[in-house]
Amino acid sequence: MxxxxxxxxxxxxxxxxxxxxxxxxxxxxxxxxxxxxxxxxxxxxxxxxxxxxxxxxxxxxxxxxxxxxxxxxxxxxxxxxxxxxxxxxxxxxxxxxxxxxxxxxxxxQQPHNPRPAPKAPHQNGDAGKVHGPSKPPRKGHKSIFNYAAKMVLFAAMLKCYDYREVLPEKVIWFLYGFHIYFLLEIILATVAYVARVLLGLELEPQFNEPYLSTSLQDFWGRRWNIMVTSILRPTVYEPILGLSTRIVGRRLAPLPAVMGTFVVSALMHELIFYYLGRTPPTWEVTWFFLFHGLCLMVEIALKKQLRVTTGPPRAVASLLTVGFVMVTAFWWFLPPMLRFRADERAFEEYAAIAAYAKGVGGKIFNA
CATH class of the missing domain: 1.20.120 (Four Helix Bundle (Hemerythrin (Met), subunit A))
Structure with a gap:
């Protein structure tokens, strides 16, 4: 205590x-x-x-x-x-x-301008476009139900950990992956809600259902931790893009800009892991982000070279994308977290919160 x-x-x-x-x-x-x-x-x-x-x-x-x-x-x-x-x-x-x-x-959120008259793809250059802002999820009852469902799933996952001794290790790691996502979304949504109450403003969502991602570009650029993406874009991506445009030309400029962004993200994740574990970095997290940066560069280059406008069915694309992220996280992202006992320490903190809540509840009912 x-x-x-x-x-x-x-x-x-x-x-x-x-x-x-x-x-x-x-x-x-x-x-x-x-x-x-x-x-x-x-x-x-x-x-x-x-x-x-x-x-x-x-x-x-x-x-x-x-x-x-x-x-x-x-x-x-x-x-x-x-x-x-x-x-x-x-x-x-x-x-x-x-x-x-x-x-x-x-x-x-920026105020929306009146919607312009629709244009044909050949008029606005959208044909073959491989990146751009996505539409924010609708708010209201659907959003409330969405977060309530995720909180229920998060609670169910915590209950599953009671059977860690009998579950296969990779199943536990799979649960850890969704644990991280649900926990981040709940924390960030709570913070955003408090800020909305204090400021009286509508705020943009922090996640956009990343398990529905159809590509790495979709996952990292438009669905996962959107706040980080919006900060890395002006601080890292755009300066490198401007510099590389003058060196390698507009066509290839996004590739070094993407890799530079992932390098900075990797270093910041290593720093946060150090705060959590207070152990020297093993650079596994860096390899995770560098590998994803390289794969994203290849994806962008292939889309531009082949002028790809469609892909596999959404369900297949989502399964492949999320599976790829999870498997590579098993290789490089989760192991350092487990070495500094992030999972065990988290469970200890949950137990401490539960014990405190139980004690406060007992005092209230006994009063």
């Missing part, structure tokens, strides 16, 4: 430090112009945000906080230094909105 209270105390101190630091960034931006001067003013905060997650040790609190602070907030601050990104989308942004958008996985 004392250990849990200590972790909560550290969590409070970490996020209080984040709030004070972001308030400083919000204030100095009123006096320091964008560009190098503003970058120099926020670099100490970026360094601090890389250090703060070391104060937390739990899988859930430490893992989510390191993602929010060391990755999202830092990348948004780097964009902010040059007058770009979500923190600069509104010149009159309030301090509360600045703090929320800076460190939480949310992206405010």
């Amino acid at each position: 004392e250990e849990n209270l200590g972790e909560l105390h550290n969590l409070l101190k970490v996020w209080l430090s984040v709030a004070i630091s972001l308030t400083y960034c919000y204030t100095v931006a009123r006096f320091i112009p964008k560009g190098l001067p503003r970058l120099l003013s926020v670099l100490p905060i970026v360094a601090l945000f890389f250090f703060l997650p070391l104060k937390l040790t739990s899988v859930h609190l430490g893992g989510s906080s390191s993602f929010f602070i060391a990755w999202l907030a830092n990348f948004k601050l780097l964009l902010f230094a040059f007058g770009k990104g979500p923190l600069c989308s509104d010149p009159d942004i309030s301090l509360l909105r600045f703090l929320t958008v800076a460190c939480l996985p949310i992206k405010i």
Whole structure:
């Protein structure tokens, strides 16, 4: 119990430090112009945000906080230094909105323009297009039912772990894969909901049913952790794309931009794994992302070369895509997590939460 209270105390101190630091960034931006001067003013905060997650040790609190602070907030601050990104989308942004958008996985939806008259594919260049934004999922009762179903499935998966001793190892790993997805979606959706209540704004979804992906490009670019994709695009992909366009031409420029994006993602995942395990990196996670980056480059090149506009049936494409992601995760992504006992520590935290809830419930009913 004392250990849990200590972790909560550290969590409070970490996020209080984040709030004070972001308030400083919000204030100095009123006096320091964008560009190098503003970058120099926020670099100490970026360094601090890389250090703060070391104060937390739990899988859930430490893992989510390191993602929010060391990755999202830092990348948004780097964009902010040059007058770009979500923190600069509104010149009159309030301090509360600045703090929320800076460190939480949310992206405010842009107002939609009136729908233009439809054009034929040959008029707008959409024929053979292999990338682009996807339509956000509909909100409302369907979304509520969707999240409720996922929470039920997540609870059922936790119950399945009671039979770990008799289940095959690969079945357990398969459950771990969906465990990570459901947990991330529930955490990010909860954070987005709280931000929606505080800000009174509609927020874009964090996931778009990644198990329905029909290709690696669909999975990584439009369905999996959309917030990370939207941050990596302006900070990594677009600068490399602009540079490589001048070197290799527009046709080949997306390929090094894709690989550069996956390299940065790999390094950030290695950092988060270090926060979670406090062990030297084995670089298996890096191999996972480099391999996917290479495969995605091949996929894009083949689509352009062969002018592919259709693929296998959606069910087949989804099965192949999700299967490929899961198998390669078994090779390189899950093993380092299991070595620093992420699964066992997570179960211990679930048990601690359940015991605390039971104790509070007992006091309420006995009162």
